[in-house]
Amino acid sequence: MNNLDALFYQNQQPMWVYAINSLLILEVNEAAIKRYGYSREEFIGKSTRDLRPVEDIHLLEEILNSKEPKDIYESEFRHVTKSGAIFHVEIQAYDIAYNDIPAKLIQAQCIEAKKDIQGKLQLTESKLNRLLDSTTIGFYQLDPNGNITYWNNAAEKLLGYNREYVLGKNIWDVFPEAVHSDFYTYIEKACTHKINVEFTEYFWPIQRWFFTNAYPGEDGILVHFRDVTHIKLAQEVLLEKIEQLKEISFLNSHYIRKPVASLLGLTNLIKDNVIRPEEFKEIAEQVQACSYELDDVIKTINKKVNDGDGLKELAFEMAEFCINDLLKDVICDYKNTHPTHRVVFKASANIMYYGSKHGIRVAVENLLDNAIKFSPYADHVVLTLSKVNQNAVVSVQDFGEGIDSRVLNKIFLGFIKRDVSRELGEGLAKVSTVTRRHHGNVWVESRPGKGTVFSVRLPLSTMSAIKAGIKTDCNSYRDPGLEITYDEENKYLRMDWRGFLSLHTIKAGCLKLCDLLKKHDCKMVLNNNANVMGSWEDAAEWVGKECFPMLEEAGLQFLAWAYSPSTFSRLSADMAIRALKGNVVIKTFNDKDEARQWLEEVGKAVYIDQD
Structure with a gap:
């Protein structure tokens, strides 16, 4: 009896015993009497149902009718006091025999404080979610297996996929084209080594630069990122301007001074009456020649400034479009502007693409201009579109004399080094810029006397396929x-x-x-x-x-x-x-x-x- 007295009657937690068959309360301790407000006489004989709000009785019935009997069970309920006050309890129930009657021993712990804290936490979480959804910084969370468990509004706007599409999916199934990139390397490093990482990387499917932080935690990693394209673009424009100023300075010091010096010398001869009347015509012709030379230099400077300014605008208006239709539009325009050459179009696939439509058009037009220029004795050039290993390949073939190995080496280096690329001319520089921003590249195949083929590779991302409702094979990107x-x-x-x-x-x-x-x-x-x-x-x-x-x-x-x-x-x-x-x-x-x-x-x- 002493043990029962210590474990039941003197327990600080409310406890009672009820009969399993009738649900009537058979015994109760002092803590339960104080908590629920009933006298001992009122408690004994009351149904355990009476301790619950009417609207919650069905929850008790579900447990009682369960086909999986348990010797011990734990659960949370709402209980009601004699005065009608409702509070939350955590119930622990044990099967016992009370005076040879099958019964349940109940211990009820009040968890109002716990519920209050949970409510505050839920409120805080709700406020945090609203804050994360209102910020311009993208947030997403990955579980230990790399599956996306959180995706805020800014992530939707910055990366283009809504949360309904990405939640529950593996991050590398959503962005398989990022597997062979620093994004994959750094995120996997954060996951594997449980360390914080931060990096700035170019995400080519949408042509944006992102500064990214990844923080490991018990439930995976939290990643936040922000768009820093405007900073990178400003740096690129600044470098471009510096190179322009160097070139303009070179033109000023080497090319403008010569015709200007000649004009000054000729006009001084006229002003000082050094020349005879019969020499005026010859002097006028020289003045005209120097003026033409000076005009050509000024045009060259203006073209470099205008073309350089145009490069930065080539690849930042992103859209989904059909490359075949774009190429057909270009060919249609060339029928009027280049009547000497036909553009023969060959396509092995119909390709939907997500990228800069204007930029790709500029690149193709420059390749066509180049092909027509170097095919003076042919009446056509060939424009080809094909799909090779998740890449759109656009090729332009001319029928000129071909390019010797020395020039091919120069073109090759021009696509690598900025200072060499300027020597190729603005046309090929634009082609290189467009393909680089699309994470592609350019190459040339040429045979002397047989002509030349310039080819542009444009990697295909999953974005255009998903927008078009086409199922993609993510494994092809990982290969x-x-x-x-x-x-x-x-x-x-x-x-x-x-x-x-x-x-x-x-x-x-x-x-x-x-x-x-x-x-x-x-x-x-x-x-x-x-x-x-x-x-x-x-x-x-x-x-x-x-x-x-x-x-x-x-x-x-x-x-x-x-x-x-x-x-x-x-x-x-x-x-x-x-x-x-x-x-x-x-x-x-x-x-x-x-x-x-x-x-x-x-x-x-x-x-x-x-x-």
């Missing part, structure tokens, strides 16, 4: 375009690249190769670029200066490099090899079988010496 196999017999690793390469895909391939070199204790690699298209000039210097030292440290000694048939890919490879720092022996080949044979011969010598 790095690389397969690495180990030749057990000849003891070398073979890298088979395909499609278009970028700095991030090449970095990923390099790191994977390092691991495999160590795993197989391998010294030789066959690098097959036979199926690589276009250019990867943005990664060439990194490959030579960073990648090869890592590979050499991992054990690489000999590398057979099979060239791509693409001219600019070959030039990218040559640039990487020239930048090589280290002692890796590299030999290049036009044919992958020749590369394999050389490597196998080297392997025999290497491994025989070891034996």
Whole structure:
């Protein structure tokens, strides 16, 4: 009895016992009498239903009618006192036998304070959500698996997807095109290492720069980001203006001074009566020639200023459009403006695109102008559109004399270096600017006497497909375009690249190769670029200066490099090899079988010496 007295009658929490069959209360402690306001006589014999508000009795009935009997259960309810005051309780119920009657022992803990705190927290959370939804800073939250659990209004406006679409989806399924980018690298770093990261990166599908912070927490990571495109654009414009001023200063000091000095000299001759009357005509012709020369220089300066100002406006008006329709519109205009040449259009696919319609139009028009200019003896040029590995490829073919290797090298460098690009002319500079802002690139294939083909690669994002209601394959965006196999017999690793390469895909391939070199204790690699298209000039210097030292440290000694048939890919490879720092022996080949044979011969010598 002493134990019962201590555990039940003297317990500070309200407790009572009720019969399971009748629900009538059989016994009650002093704490329950005080809390509920009934006397002991009133409590005994009362139904446990009477302790609940009428509208909540069905909740008790649901538990009583449950087909899963429990010896102990816990739950939250609302209870009511004798005076009618309603409060929240947390109930713990235990099966017991009371005087041989099947019964339940109930302990009721008041949780009003807890509920009050929860209410305040919910109110605070509601206010925080309203604040997050009203800010111009984008917020989203990821669970430990990378699924989106929160997405505010600013994220909708900045990135284009509403929260109903993204909630519950994996972030890399929503933005698969970001997998091979710094966005993926930094966010995964925050998730994996549980550290704060911040970075500024260009998100090419919408052509905006974002400053991003990622904070890890118990439930995943919280990411907030803001648009800093205006800052980046201002920096770009400032650099452009500085380069313009340098060029204008150069033109002023080297080209304007000559005709001006000539005009001053000629007019002084007239003013000082040095010339004879019969020489006036000759002097007038010289004055006119100097004036024409001066006018040409001034026009050149004005064109550089106007064209430079126009570059920054090329790619910031984003829209969804059909590339086929855009190209047909351009061709229609060229029928009137360029009657000497027909534009033959060939399209292997109908492609919806999300990007700068005006910018792409300017790029295509400049390529067509260039093709017509260098096809003086032909009556047509060819405009081709195709879809290759989630990329729209626009090509313009002329039928001129072709471009020699020296000029091709200059064009290649012009697409990499700003100072060299100016020497190519404003037309190709605009093409380079447009493609760079669309995360694409430009390359050229040319044969002397056979003509030239300029090609532009425009990566396709998921945005245009989703806007058009087209289902996309996210895995195609994640594919790095690389397969690495180990030749057990000849003891070398073979890298088979395909499609278009970028700095991030090449970095990923390099790191994977390092691991495999160590795993197989391998010294030789066959690098097959036979199926690589276009250019990867943005990664060439990194490959030579960073990648090869890592590979050499991992054990690489000999590398057979099979060239791509693409001219600019070959030039990218040559640039990487020239930048090589280290002692890796590299030999290049036009044919992958020749590369394999050389490597196998080297392997025999290497491994025989070891034996």
